[in-house]
Amino acid sequence: MSAIFLLLLCLLVVATYFAGRQRAAAMRNGSNGTTLFHSLPSYHGLLLGTTAFLVGLFVFVALATPLPAVAPWAALAAAAAAAYGFSTRISPEFRARNVFERITLGFLILCSAIAILTTVGIVFSVVFETSRFFREVPVLSFFTGLTWAPTGSPPVFGFIPLLAGTLLITTIAMCVAGPLGLLAAIYMAEYASPTVRAIFKPVLEMLTGIPTVVLGFFAALTVAPFIRDSGVMLGFTVSAESALAAGLVIGMLLIPVISSLSDDVINAVPQSMRDGSYAMGATKSETIKRVILPAALPGIVSAFILAVSRAMGETMIVVMAAGLAANLTANPLSSVTTMTVQIAMLLVGDHEFDSAKTLAAFALGFVLFIFTLILNFIALRLVQKYKEQYD
Amino acid sequence: MTELRKKADPALIKRRYAAERRFRFYGLAALALTTAFLAVLLTDIVSRSLPAFTQYSAVLEVPVDPEKVDAANPAAGDYEGIVRAAWRELFPSVTTRADRRLLNGLLSGGGADELRRQVLSDPSLIGKTVKVPVMLSDDADLFLKGQMTSVSRTPGEGALRIRTEGENYFLSGQGLAAGTVVLADGGAFRIAADGEQAPAEVILAPAGAADVAAGQWQVMGFGVAESQRKLNDRQAVWLEEAREKGVLDRGIAWNFFLKGDSREAEQAGILGSIMGSLMVVFITIALSLPIGVAAAIYLEEFAPKNRLTEIIEVNINNLAAVPSIIFGLLGLAVFLGFFGMPRSVPLVGGIVIALMSLPTIIIASRAAIRAVPPSIREAALGVGASHQQAVFHHVLPLAMPGIMTGTILAVASAIGETAPLLLIGMVAFIVDVPTGFLDSATVLPVQIYLWSDLPERAFEARTAAAIVVLLLIMLVLNALAIFLRKKFERRW
Numbered sequence: 055m056s057a058i059f060l061l062l063l064c065l066l067v068v069a070t071y072f073a074g075r076q077r078a079a080a081m082r083n084g085s086n087g088t089t090l091f092h093s094l095p096s097y098h099g100l101l102l103g104t105t106a107f108l109v110g111l112f113v114f115v116a117l118a119t120p121l122p123a124v125a126p127w128a129a130l131a132a133a134a135a136a137a138y139g140f141s142t143r144i145s146p147e148f149r150a151r152n153v154f155e156r157i158t159l160g161f162l163i164l165c166s167a168i169a170i171l172t173t174v175g176i177v178f179s180v181v182f183e184t185s186r187f188f189r190e191v192p193v194l195s196f197f198t199g200l201t202w203a204p205t206g207s208p209p210v211f212g213f214i215p216l217l218a219g220t221l222l223i224t225t226i227a228m229c230v231a232g233p234l235g236l237l238a239a240i241y242m243a244e245y246a247s248p249t250v251r252a253i254f255k256p257v258l259e260m261l262t263g264i265p266t267v268v269l270g271f272f273a274a275l276t277v278a279p280f281i282r283d284s285g286v287m288l289g290f291t292v293s294a295e296s297a298l299a300a301g302l303v304i305g306m307l308l309i310p311v312i313s314s315l316s317d318d319v320i321n322a323v324p325q326s327m328r329d330g331s332y333a334m335g336a337t338k339s340e341t342i343k344r345v346i347l348p349a350a351l352p353g354i355v356s357a358f359i360l361a362v363s364r365a366m367g368e369t370m371i372v373v374m375a376a377g378l379a380a381n382l383t384a385n386p387l388s389s390v391t392t393m394t395v396q397i398a399m400l401l402v403g404d405h406e407f408d409s410a411k412t413l414a415a416f417a418l419g420f421v422l423f424i425f426t427l428i429l430n431f432i433a434l435r436l437v438q439k440y441k442e443q444y445d
Numbered sequence: 446m447t448e449l450r451k452k453a454d455p456a457l458i459k460r461r462y463a464a465e466r467r468f469r470f471y472g473l474a475a476l477a478l479t480t481a482f483l484a485v486l487l488t489d490i491v492s493r494s495l496p497a498f499t500q501y502s503a504v505l506e507v508p509v510d511p512e513k514v515d516a517a518n519p520a521a522g523d524y525e526g527i528v529r530a531a532w533r534e535l536f537p538s539v540t541t542r543a544d545r546r547l548l549n550g551l552l553s554g555g556g557a558d559e560l561r562r563q564v565l566s567d568p569s570l571i572g573k574t575v576k577v578p579v580m581l582s583d584d585a586d587l588f589l590k591g592q593m594t595s596v597s598r599t600p601g602e603g604a605l606r607i608r609t610e611g612e613n614y615f616l617s618g619q620g621l622a623a624g625t626v627v628l629a630d631g632g633a634f635r636i637a638a639d640g641e642q643a644p645a646e647v648i649l650a651p652a653g654a655a656d657v658a659a660g661q662w663q664v665m666g667f668g669v670a671e672s673q674r675k676l677n678d679r680q681a682v683w684l685e686e687a688r689e690k691g692v693l694d695r696g697i698a699w700n701f702f703l704k705g706d707s708r709e710a711e712q713a714g715i716l717g718s719i720m721g722s723l724m725v726v727f728i729t730i731a732l733s734l735p736i737g738v739a740a741a742i743y744l745e746e747f748a749p750k751n752r753l754t755e756i757i758e759v760n761i762n763n764l765a766a767v768p769s770i771i772f773g774l775l776g777l778a779v780f781l782g783f784f785g786m787p788r789s790v791p792l793v794g795g796i797v798i799a800l801m802s803l804p805t806i807i808i809a810s811r812a813a814i815r816a817v818p819p820s821i822r823e824a825a826l827g828v829g830a831s832h833q834q835a836v837f838h839h840v841l842p843l844a845m846p847g848i849m850t851g852t853i854l855a856v857a858s859a860i861g862e863t864a865p866l867l868l869i870g871m872v873a874f875i876v877d878v879p880t881g882f883l884d885s886a887t888v889l890p891v892q893i894y895l896w897s898d899l900p901e902r903a904f905e906a907r908t909a910a911a912i913v914v915l916l917l918i919m920l921v922l923n924a925l926a927i928f929l930r931k932k933f934e935r936r937w
Binding site for chain 1: 461462464465467468469471472473474475476478479480482483485486489490493735736737739740742743744747748756757759760761762763764766767768769770771772773774775777778779782783800803804807831833857858860861862863864867868872890891893894897905908909912915916919923
């Protein structure tokens with residue numbers, strides 16, 4: 055029904071556009087060029103069409119719930135009437151372009167506001183459900199609890215094991231991605247010949263483009279068994295779903311994140327600083343270590359922070375390769391769980407909004423959102439400061 | 446005044462140059478390691494996926510019995526029954542109920558589909574004998590592809606003595622132990638217990654009960670013990686026998702491309718999830734492209750430099766880095782909870798992904814608009830265009846290639862997005878291919894996640910194959926973006 059309505063409305067809008075344009079053009083041509091129109095005929099048409107569309111849509115939305123049967127027809131009639139009413143105003147003096155441009159500007163502002171609305175939506179939905187959760191579970195026991203057993207009876211919601219698991223996996227990932235990403239960025243920015251750049255840049259870009267569900271499959275089916283087998287060979291007890299496997303693969307995912315951001319900031323260091331260092335007799339690596347890296351440090355730190363935020367929010371790799379058991383441990387060979395895994399596990403399947411289980415997922419989402427928000431904010435500020443320094 | 450070093454210390458220079466070379470090597474090693482990782486990842490997945498693109502079927506001469514398939518109502522015919530009968534025909538010595546069940550188990554539940562399709566499209570086949578491929582089950586398929594166990598045949602040493610007592614066979618020869626499978630005289634036996642005269646179960650009846658000379662009989666060995674695999678020794682011998690008779694055919698697994706999800710690995714396909722992905726992406730583009738470009742135009746061209754604009758900008762940058770699963774929470778609480786939209790539908794998935802890719806598109810579009818030199822704008826304004834005319838008629842067309850490139854990249858990452866869709870219920874088991882935006886559906890990455898969780902071995906290859914398809918789609922999109930960038934990029 056609404057699809058047919060939309061189609062009819064669009065037809066009406068197109069028709070009014072042509073009608074308005076026709077009328078204005080006829081008026082102008084009729085005067086043999088003696089009257090000067092403020093706006094081009096097409097603007098009269100556009101204004102008419104837009105008016106018809108907005109009026110039609112408004113009436114439809116307003117009537118859709120109380121009178122669903124007549125809403126489409128009433129909306130079409132109202133749209134046609136509005137277009138007819140406006141068409142009588144077509145005259146040389148009528149500033150159709152200005153009115154139309156004001157409507158366009160309104161649309162542009164509305165679109166920009168959607169970004170704000172999204173944030174507001176996120177904050178409201180998460181905060182609202184979280185507050186309901188904390189009505190059932192005391193805040194202190196959530197943030198200091200050492201046991202996480204949402205499906206037990208009674209369920210226990212202690213956040214610390216999840217935080218520990220998240221931090222453990224993030225640390226492993228950063229141990230991989232930090233050095234590799236930074237070294238790769240330095241090499242790409244300072245040493246690589248155009249040919250070498252042409253080889254490795256697509257590699258890094260491809261790695262960025264690989265969906266995380268693919269990396270998760272790889273982590274679970276190839277990396278985890280490999281780590282378990284080699285661990286067993288060396289005499290360690292390794293869990294089938296070790297934090298190490300998930301952490302390593304997330305680290306691989308983060309290499310291009312760190313390297314592309316660091317590459318940008320290293321390139322932004324003024325050439326004069328390099329030249330100054332070379333003039334003092336420093337080798338290339340000495341220049342990099344003592345001049346360029348300190349100068350680019352804020353940018354590099356922000357790249358690392360963004361990578362940490364990305365690692366904490368990473369979901370599919372940990373869902374597929376890390377475990378569900380909320381162990382409070384710092385052993386990378388054991389199975390741990392993360393905030394994102396628990397959010398996904400608590401909310402997959404049928405659920406009602408009243409159980410503490412569901413609400414706990416929102417509380418975790420809230421904590422994760424705050425964490426990443428703070429990290430992103432710091433990183434963005436650092437980059438801004440850094441840009442101001444050299445621009 | 447400290448001492449001035451007149452001449453450089455050669456040892457120091459050597460050390461410094463060595464450090465230089467080391468540092469350079471570390472950088473190259475980091476890149477090489479990353480490349481190696483990517484190479485291992487891709488080869489691993491591609492090699493795992495290859496078996497899923499082919500499927501074994503048995504090409505059988507099936508008599509379409511008019512008693513089983515009524516010409517008046519061919520749709521209700523017992524196609525499965527006649528196909529099974531034709532399959533058992535190949536193994537006349539298999540007679541017991543248990544064995545027949547094992548033998549039927551080698552055929553897929555959808556094995557008769559091809560025959561049914563042919564008969565329904567041409568009812569004149571009823572009463573004739575049709576040569577038709579019958580799909581084998583996923584386990585039989587795995588075995589024939591050599592993925593379940595390795596199979597070896599070693600010639601037996603010495604003569605094999607066969608003694609019969611009524612229906613019972615007793616074998617004696619060198620190296621026979623309980624569990625050994627012996628091929629002799631066109632038949633096959635499985636030694637049931639150790640002994641000088643070992644009692645043997647008949648898998649395939651031999652031509653006669655005569656002794657077999659040295660070198661004329663074989664022992665069939667399996668790399669994986671019978672208890673560790675889905676098919677037992679008898680089924681394995683039958684499949685080998687069918688292979689020797691030349692009735693097996695390895696063809697392209699069209700099911701994989703043309704069917705929806707299924708519990709049976711050999712019948713599970715990706716068409717349903719690809720349709721779901723297409724719908725989600727359609728909605729994502731339809732929403733995020735106009736909104737993103739409009740927002741970028743406003744922020745870059747019209748927004749006054751004030752506090753509110755700054756807040757919007759910071760906000761967009763922050764949104765770009767919010768974890769995707771948080772958008773799933775948004776979709777769950779707002780679209781499903783507050784607006785009461787249905788679960789599992791591409792419409793909601795598309796909206797959520799659109800909100801998620803919006804910041805990326807806005808940022809890319811702003812960069813593209815900013816790259817258009819001010820002279821274009823000023824020239825338009827100079828000949829009397831309004832600000833909006835200058836932007837929409839002159840700046841925007843020039844920025845379009847950049848905007849499209851950014852959008853395609855955003856869409857490519859949207860296609861691979863999984864986590865938020867899990868939360869809004871697009872993770873259900875759905876057999877039917879969705880036909881509308883309000884049908885329950887799943888998307889390709891979620892299908893990959895679902896399959897990766899299944900215990901059946903055959904799904905592993907299917908998962909990898911689905912990944913290969915997903916990666917190919919992304920490769921095409923990225924190539925398109927690079928092509929657009931190369932073709933339309935203008936340096937001012």
